[in-house]
Amino acid sequence: MLRTGGDTISTEYQINEQIRDREVRLIGENGEQLGIMSAREAYQIALQAELDLVKVAPAAKPPVCRIIDYGKYRYEMARREKESRKNQKIVEIKEVRLSPNIDTNDLNTKQNNARKFLEKGNKVKITLRFRGREMSHMAENKHVLDEFAEALSDISTVEKPAKLEGRSLSMVLAAKKQ
Secondary structure, rough: OEOOEEEOOOOOEEEEOOOOOOEEEEEEOOEEEEEEEHHHHHHHHHHHOOOOEEEEOOOOOOOOOEEEEEHHHHHHHHHHHHHHHOOOOOOOOEEEEEEOOOOOOHHHHHHHHHHHHHHHOOEEEEEEOOOHHHHOOOOHHHHHHHHHHOOOOOOOOEEEEEEEEEEEEEEEEEOOOO
């Protein structure tokens, strides 16, 4: 991996003398097809143009090589990669913890918090935790999760239904697509 300005770029491209294929399809510096020729001939043409010969499609038959300025090409690829990372939205999973004997006002507060998370575009994991003797009544308390999901059904959908994970029941809600 090459490091340039804090970004890492994979050095998967073969350039100039590294290209050892018998024949390659050559694309000129302006994007025109120059045909199929030996790698040596292609390298000589690149030298005459004072540019680099870069293998851009090694899986093709025959491999495709371009005559370009390799430093400029690497810079463009790094810029595109950085731009695509900038446009990605990272979806976080926020967690709301409940207990089986939660009071109505506490439940409303938790629902309001979950609503805020969903409006920001995050997913919400609702966890109903059981402690001590509550473990023997897990099935009867599943309605707490169902009511929670029902209260938020106007802005969310159940992505993963309630599932038992150790001492807790969990479900995941995701914001509805507009």
